[in-house]
Amino acid sequence: MPELPEVETIRRGLVDRIREARIQEILARPCRVFRMEPAALEVLRDQTIEDLKRRGKFLVLSTQDHFCIFHLGMTGQLTLRHPDRPDGGFVRHAATGLQRASQHSPDQHTHFEIHLDDGRQILYRDVRKFGRIHLLDRNDDLLEEFFGRLGLEPFSDDYRKDSFLRLFEGRRLSIKALLLDQTFVAGIGNIYADEALFEARVHPLTPSDHLTRSQKTRLFEAIPLVLKKGIQFGGTSLRDYVDSEGRSGTHQDELQVYGRKGLACPRCGASIRKIVVAQRGTHFCARCQRRRTSRRKPGP
């Protein structure tokens, strides 16, 4: 489940290696991840890669004339394959699930290949095909329109307290559901939502319009904190996530609550609980993250 830290780790691993590389060949196997006719991607041939940016969980590969936009969904992998290095197999890690130890040759799940003129290949692999690949003409207005309602970008200048607070207006759903809503803050997924709520000591079922000012403030600060930590550890590898070189991150060892049902809360020692909120597994410490006891209205 690549979220902002995993997508950012992939971006950082790729951007300097592929910038100024020329695309020699495009291979796109028919698959629902493509939001256009796969043949349309032929326009990328002979284009030079200029940049790789991230917005929320999206990666934007820019060439002179085009934007190729990737969303990795649940199991998407974007890796760089070097012709002079040996391919490895897919190695299953006992504790964390399916992972890959090194670069790989294309298999039945590799839907998109960008061959560079020096022999290297950018491979998009996605077992469950929840990912998406879009193609746009290189036009900033089109890109802005594409990202239309996407929410605040956590490490940008737009991430300000007043903007953050304004996004609560008119929202009453649970705070966990709001965190997962990409029109609120972009890039948060199930793992970092739970981590941020734990850090801010907010119960995931709290209705968004019931959060106190200080709870919102703590959440505003917790979000970039947990995301930054995720990036520092190279992302969270639970099942399918690997960086651009096929390596696992180590942030799974740093998680405070996610996936730790029944284990001790690192803050207070109470047992971590798992419930379902917004159709998603949700982990929290019932002692550290209390539901605010409803304040009785003062009588007349």
Add this chain to the structure above:
DNA sequence: AACCTTCCCTGATGGC
């Protein structure tokens, strides 16, 4: 408009 549910998709896992 906000919110909720269903669905997509595959591989791992557990019960029998």
Add this chain to the structure above:
DNA sequence: TGCCATCAGGGAAGGT
């Protein structure tokens, strides 16, 4: 061993 049900979940789509 094999078979089947269940689970994981980001986001689109459709309904209220």
